[in-house]
Amino acid sequence: MSKERVNVSRREFLINTTTIGAGFTLGLYLPLSNNEAVAAEKTAEATATEVPEVNAWVVIKPDDTVIIRIARSEMGQGTLTGLAQLVAEELECDWSKVRTEYPTPGQNLARDRIWGSFSTGGSQGIRGSHQYVRKGGAVARHMLVEAAADAWGVPMEECSVSDSVVTHGPTGRTTTYGKVAKSAAEMIPPNEVELKDPKDWKLIGTPVKRLDTVDKLTGKQVFGADLRLPGMLNAAIKACPVFGGTLKSYDAAKVQKLPGVRAVVAVEDNAVAVVAETWWQAKTALDALPVTWDKGPNTEVSSASIAKMLEEGLSADDAFVGNEVGDAKTAIKSAVKTVEATYAYPYQNHATMEPMNATARWTKDRCEVWCPTQNGEAALQAAIEAAGLPASQCDVYKIHLGGGFGRRGAFHDFVKQAVVIAKQMPGTPVKLLWTREEDMQHGHYHPITQAKLVGGLDEKGNLVGLHMRISGQSILASVNPSWMQNGVDMFTFQGMLPEGDHAISYGVPNLLVEHAMRNPPVPPGFWRGVNINQNAIYIESFIDELAYAAGKDPLEFRRKLMADHPKNLAVLNAVAEKAGWGKPAPKGVHRGLAVCKAFASYVAACAEVSVDRQGKLKIHRIVAATDPGYAVNPQQIEHQVEGSFVFGLSALLYGECTIEGGAVEQKNFSSYPSMLISEMPKVEVIVMPSGGFWGGIGEPTIAVAAPAVLNAIFAATGKRIRQFPLKNSDLRPA
Amino acid sequence: MAKLKINGKLVDVDVDNSTPLLWVLREQLGLTGTKYSCGIGLCGACTVHIDGKAMRSCTIPVSTLNASQEIVTIEGLSADGSHPLQQAWLELDVPQCGYCQPGMIMSAAALLNANPNPSDADIDANITNICRCGTFNRVRRGIHLAVDINKRGRSS
Numbered sequence: 001m002s003k004e005r006v007n008v009s010r011r012e013f014l015i016n017t018t019t020i021g022a023g024f025t026l027g028l029y030l031p032l033s034n035n036e037a038v039a040a041e042k043t044a045e046a047t048a049t050e051v052p053e054v055n056a057w058v059v060i061k062p063d064d065t066v067i068i069r070i071a072r073s074e075m076g077q078g079t080l081t082g083l084a085q086l087v088a089e090e091l092e093c094d095w096s097k098v099r100t101e102y103p104t105p106g107q108n109l110a111r112d113r114i115w116g117s118f119s120t121g122g123s124q125g126i127r128g129s130h131q132y133v134r135k136g137g138a139v140a141r142h143m144l145v146e147a148a149a150d151a152w153g154v155p156m157e158e159c160s161v162s163d164s165v166v167t168h169g170p171t172g173r174t175t176t177y178g179k180v181a182k183s184a185a186e187m188i189p190p191n192e193v194e195l196k197d198p199k200d201w202k203l204i205g206t207p208v209k210r211l212d213t214v215d216k217l218t219g220k221q222v223f224g225a226d227l228r229l230p231g232m233l234n235a236a237i238k239a240c241p242v243f244g245g246t247l248k249s250y251d252a253a254k255v256q257k258l259p260g261v262r263a264v265v266a267v268e269d270n271a272v273a274v275v276a277e278t279w280w281q282a283k284t285a286l287d288a289l290p291v292t293w294d295k296g297p298n299t300e301v302s303s304a305s306i307a308k309m310l311e312e313g314l315s316a317d318d319a320f321v322g323n324e325v326g327d328a329k330t331a332i333k334s335a336v337k338t339v340e341a342t343y344a345y346p347y348q349n350h351a352t353m354e355p356m357n358a359t360a361r362w363t364k365d366r367c368e369v370w371c372p373t374q375n376g377e378a379a380l381q382a383a384i385e386a387a388g389l390p391a392s393q394c395d396v397y398k399i400h401l402g403g404g405f406g407r408r409g410a411f412h413d414f415v416k417q418a419v420v421i422a423k424q425m426p427g428t429p430v431k432l433l434w435t436r437e438e439d440m441q442h443g444h445y446h447p448i449t450q451a452k453l454v455g456g457l458d459e460k461g462n463l464v465g466l467h468m469r470i471s472g473q474s475i476l477a478s479v480n481p482s483w484m485q486n487g488v489d490m491f492t493f494q495g496m497l498p499e500g501d502h503a504i505s506y507g508v509p510n511l512l513v514e515h516a517m518r519n520p521p522v523p524p525g526f527w528r529g530v531n532i533n534q535n536a537i538y539i540e541s542f543i544d545e546l547a548y549a550a551g552k553d554p555l556e557f558r559r560k561l562m563a564d565h566p567k568n569l570a571v572l573n574a575v576a577e578k579a580g581w582g583k584p585a586p587k588g589v590h591r592g593l594a595v596c597k598a599f600a601s602y603v604a605a606c607a608e609v610s611v612d613r614q615g616k617l618k619i620h621r622i623v624a625a626t627d628p629g630y631a632v633n634p635q636q637i638e639h640q641v642e643g644s645f646v647f648g649l650s651a652l653l654y655g656e657c658t659i660e661g662g663a664v665e666q667k668n669f670s671s672y673p674s675m676l677i678s679e680m681p682k683v684e685v686i687v688m689p690s691g692g693f694w695g696g697i698g699e700p701t702i703a704v705a706a707p708a709v710l711n712a713i714f715a716a717t718g719k720r721i722r723q724f725p726l727k728n729s730d731l732r733p734a
Numbered sequence: 735m736a737k738l739k740i741n742g743k744l745v746d747v748d749v750d751n752s753t754p755l756l757w758v759l760r761e762q763l764g765l766t767g768t769k770y771s772c773g774i775g776l777c778g779a780c781t782v783h784i785d786g787k788a789m790r791s792c793t794i795p796v797s798t799l800n801a802s803q804e805i806v807t808i809e810g811l812s813a814d815g816s817h818p819l820q821q822a823w824l825e826l827d828v829p830q831c832g833y834c835q836p837g838m839i840m841s842a843a844a845l846l847n848a849n850p851n852p853s854d855a856d857i858d859a860n861i862t863n864i865c866r867c868g869t870f871n872r873v874r875r876g877i878h879l880a881v882d883i884n885k886r887g888r889s890s
Contacts, residue, residue, distance in 0.1 A: 075831050076831030076867040077830070212832075213827055213828075213832075215832075216832030216835050217815055218767065218808065218809065218815045219767015219807065223769075223833055225766075225769070226760075234761075278761040279761065280749075280753050280754070280761060353777070353779060353865070354769070354771065355771065400832070402769070402771075403831045403833060403867060405866070639827070639830060642869075643867045644868065646866070647867075650866070669772050669777050670776060677862075677863075677873060677874060678858035680870040682871070
């Protein structure tokens with residue numbers, strides 16, 4: 001009786017929510033013809049069938065297809081598959097029938113952020129949402145089983161489920177999720193569900209294949225740059241190359257009659273765009289457009305002036321403290337031996353293979369944007385601001401990303417531009433695509449820093465004190481000042497912090513880590529790995545320097561400092577053992593080590609390199625270990641670790657944006673190279689999840705790539721490289 | 735106006751003579767599998783086959799092409815995604831973001847056309863596509879696996 005009453009009230013609830021539901025359906029509906037946008041079509045897949053969702057995370061069709069909603073963005077890192085595994089584990093569904101779709105950020109807002117954060121950065125995709133997405137799966141399972149039990153008129157406790165099939169134990173009757181999904185949608189979700197004990201996981205921890213591969217092999221996968229909408233025009237854009245400069249004037253008449261050109265428009269205060277029938281026409285006309293810039297206040301800024309600014313910070317009085325143990329300065333003063341070194345790390349571009357782009361359609365009532373983004377909600381915010389419309393009249397449809405690496409997360413300059421252009425042509429969808437040159441010159445660059453390190457050793461070669469002074473750019477001061485704590489950017493200290501996701505790997509009796517903030521007028525950004533990249537180079541190279549100064553083996557020297565860091569030590573030992581540290585390497589081959597904790601995971605690498613007499617470097621082999629706590633998909637972790645070496649070593653070998661006249665000098669891959677397959681070492685990956693915590697995967701290993709190679713180069717040549725990238729260094733053996 | 739043979743079909747395209755093949759494929763013919771990334775023939779994302787050879791379509795003006803040349807794009811590599819490289823790529827889950835992969839696969843397919851059993855050194859010399867996600871080691875394994883798939887196909 002009471003149950004019936006509950007069901008009645010549930011029905012009333014449903015009637016009330018139907019209105020929202022209808023809005024939801026409209027929100028997910030994309031007014032595109034079927035062939036125009038495969039990606040967008042996928043987004044609408046669930047609602048097109050008119051199947052009600054079981055809950056926000058799960059929709060099940062009558063044919064047992066399971067659609068799992070994914071809030072974070074897939075950009076190659078495999079999070080789409082990993083998150084689906086988490087939901088499916090608790091849902092107990094048939095994995096072979098799992099599909100995924102993105103809800104829109106507009107719907108997330110309308111539904112009180114039911115899907116949580118859309119932000120896909122900081123290696124947070126899985127570790128930041130594992131709890132609530134698994135709960136989503138478990139709640140849906142409960143409702144589906146309850147619906148089956150109700151239909152049979154049996155207690156739910158007598159039913160079990162596996163691979164989307166519900167079985168009533170006593171009678172052996174079975175049904176499938178597809179058959180009960182509609183009635184399950186009317187069940188009241190349980191308030192509490194128990195998540196599985198990790199030892200009972202069947203899908204989490206298995207190397208299932210990615211869900212998004214097939215279309216990437218045939219050209220069918222639609223990326224943002226590939227989107228085609230009916231009646232769409234194309235835009236090419238040029239912003240003032242000097243940071244802080246503005247658009248002064250342009251002579252539209254000179255290009256208006258060129259083939260296909262429809263409009264020449266100013267975009268915000270610093271850019272001009274040509275809109276044409278095709279992008280090639282738009283780009284051709286833009287190249288021919290006479291433009292004058294007001295170059296603004298930064299024309300005297302250069303790499304040399306920035307270096308000078310940072311050098312001053314190395315010994316300046318003003319500095320924030322990120323980590324302090326004991327009295328490092330005194331300990332160093334009284335040390336038997338001191339070692340001092342200064343390192344410098346350059347600006348770098350994300351250089352995603354797919355240049356920045358966004359497609360926008362604006363009318364006085366509605367603004368819609370289709371774009372590759374790491375954070376749909378931030379993209380929506382950018383669209384709302386540029387559209388001048390209420391949030392409820394704007395939405396963003398996420399399209400597959402051709403790389404992100406942090407460029408498409410905190411920054412949606414390309415979205416704002418697309419909306420500003422579309423706003424000048426109401427009703428017409430306009431796709432804005434940057435040239436590679438625009439992408440290279442208008443990045444949000446890996447911040448520039450220098451670091452001076454001083455270490456003191458006692459008579460036995462023990463490290464008694466370490467002082468690290470970082471001087472350079474804060475990302476937060478530029479991008480998100482509200483995240484700073486009393487003016488301090490704690491992100492600057494990644495890898496050197498006393499505790500947390502980016503804690504230092506060593507127990508140093510007297511330690512002082514400081515940051516003198518120096519912010520040149522070049523926009524910094526979060527760049528895959530962020531500040532751990534250079535900090536790991538600084539500390540891991542310098543620990544090596546100290547080991548050699550102490551006359552000790554770099555592995556033994558590290559081990560002695562890691563007594564209180566067992567997980568860091570475990571990954572270090574794992575790579576040392578597998579690489580054969582301490583045993584002879586092949587002739588001419590030398591080894592280097594690096595270890596760190598980043599994004600809550602423990603990672604280490606041992607690199608094997610040779611350097612010939614002409615100074616030519618060959619990286620032969622890298623052994624890498626990762627302890628991410630729980631390994632949701634070991635195969636995808638291997639991919640990310642392998643890929644992290646390409647990203648980290650490309651940065652080490654070639655990554656450098658130089659500044660002259662207030663502008664970035666590099667314009668394309670010709671001056672900003674990326675490593676090729678011929679330079680790629682063999683990578684052996686050890687995935688060693690120790691359980692009990694959730695660490696990130698996409699970024700941590702990048703941090704150990706460069707220092708492991710640098711330490712091996714020292715072993716090979718006796719040269720300690722402290723300025724990057726390596727292309728600027730003479731590696732001929734000393 | 736240009737007449738081209740794309741994926742076995744003759745097509746007429748009405749574009750300015752200087753338009754690169756890449757943009758004819760993408761904008762006139764809707765074949766967006768061939769990607770734009772650098773625009774200067776360096777990164778390989780725009781790789782297609784012209785008479786079986788890997789060519790970078792972003793720097794080839796349409797005026798330099800004629801209808802006797804067989805142009806093949808990723809969409810035309812196989813009818814159903816069954817080219818040995820596509821099978822191998824699927825087996826090894828090669829792509830990450832996937833943006834460079836059509837060009838990577840077309841470069842690898844041209845290599846196999848010329849050299850059915852390439853060594854690692856052959857791969858190093860011929861595959862010069864940029865991949866920022868870092869799929870290189872799986873690309874290498876994928877090419878070797880495709881050779882095995884080819885051999886199995888011939889012996890069965």
